[in-house]
Amino acid sequence: MGEENEKLAENMATSQVYSPGPNSVDVSINKDGGVLKEILKEGEGTEHPLTGDMVSVHYVGKLPDGTVFDSSRDRGDLFEFNLGKGTVIKAWDQGVATMKKGELAILYCTPDYGYGKSGSPPKIPPNSPLVFEVELFDWKGEDVSEGKDEGVLKSTFVAGEGYQTPRDGATCDVHIIGLLNGVEFENRDVTFTVGEACESGIVDGLEMAITKMKKGEKAKLNIKSKYAYAAEGNSQLNIPPSADLEYHVELKKFEKSKESWELDADEKLEQSEICKTKGTNFFKENKYKLALRYYKKIVDYLKSEDTLQGESAEKRKSLLLAAHLNEALCHLKLKEDLEAFNSCNEALTLDPKNEKGLFRRATAQHNLQNFQEAIQDFKLVLEVDPENKAAKNQITLISQKLKAIYEKEKKTYAGMFAKFAEADSKKQLETKSSDENLKKESDANCCGDGDNHHKCESGCGSPDEEISA
Secondary structure (H helix, E strand, O other): OHHHHHHHHHHHHOOOOOOOOOOOEEOOOOOOOOEEEEEEEOOEOOOOOOEOOEEEEEEEEEOOOOOEEEEHHHHOOOEEEEOOOOOOOHHHHHHHOOOOEOOEEEEEEOHHHOOOOOOEOOOEOOOOOEEEEEEEEEEEOEEOOOOOOOOEEEEEEEOOEOOOOOOOOOEEEEEEEEEEOOEEEEEEEEEEEOOOHHHHOOOHHHHHHHOOOOEOOEEEEEEOHHHOOOOOOEHHHOEOOOOOEEEEEEEEEEEOOOOHHHOOHHHHHHHHHHHHHHHHHHHHOOOHHHHHHHHHHHHHHHOOOOOOOHHHHHHHHHHHHHHHHHHHHHHHHOOOHHHHHHHHHHHHHHOOOOHHHHHHHHHHHHHOOOHHHHHHHHHHHHHHOOOOHHHHHHHHHHHHHHHHHHHHHHHHHHHHHHHHHHHHHHHHHHHHHHHHHHHHHHHHHOOOEOOEOOOOOOOOOOOOOOOOO
């Protein structure tokens, strides 16, 4: 087989017409001879990249007569693509999926698995078979993390059905197996609602990945600690702090919740009431992030429903106002002061003299160290309710803080000025001392007495020359 491989590679390099050799294997899914693979160099291990994985390859693409139409090697950069997602020709999606890390192979494909009847002018003619020399360097799972920081990588074992995936509010039935360094720590069936997964012991990264899965899909997930149990770990599951985890997941089925655009105005008002109740319940349980999600859903439902009239319009305003105020309170609890400030502004747009909105904005300003603005907002609170003791206390507290800051700055600047004065004084003394020394040196080096000067042996200069300092 080694001699045949060498001959094959030589033919590819010398522009001779290529035809599949006796060691070619049909790797097309349909086994119709559409993709034939001949291995030039065996790869490592037994694993293959899975659907969704980001693979890194080098390739040389040729026509059957050996004409090169594209080459990543000539460019000097590895080519990367998500396997099985249809971003490359079918021959690549199906052929590369059979390769191992480090494998070098020839992929021969019929037009149906390449560029078809139309080709890809001007380099690839219509109805042309294609030949690729492909080397697989590495792969990693598809990045499905919200921050696209490779914190959640997904590789699909079994493709799911259709195109739909679960969205916020959907009810999901899943089977999960959790692994830490290859050791299983959980294996269970669980039903949960997207947006409330933590209530069922589902970590954030797992929920993120499930929302990218289709019904019936099975996948492997690699989840960084920040999207799992983070620095706290989980003593019940024997998971130490900052541990990265692996999960095997099957999305058995899910039931979608209605999207906002699928609801009429009355249904949006009804759903907003439900969200308000859920959000309040989570808030009372100190689950501020969950509460915040429901308050934000109210805003999503109602922000564009500005044509309502009468009682419906008043109800919308009341729900939106409560949502923004409660958003602000959640943000304050989570120490997200800028977001709290913005939520208060939204509330005060609806009701400029709202006492809670003014008080919470003042609190956010205080936390952001915008002390003068905070005092101004607390004074606005007192204009609405002159008996608000908390606002009075905050004004006193912030005023004392400002006074302490002023006194500290005053001392700091006084110390700075004293140092500057001391430095100037020292410099003046050094200058005076230098002048005196220079004068002494001049007197020592110059000859004669009185006004009768003459040039001495030391070469000090004529009587009418000035001494340079």
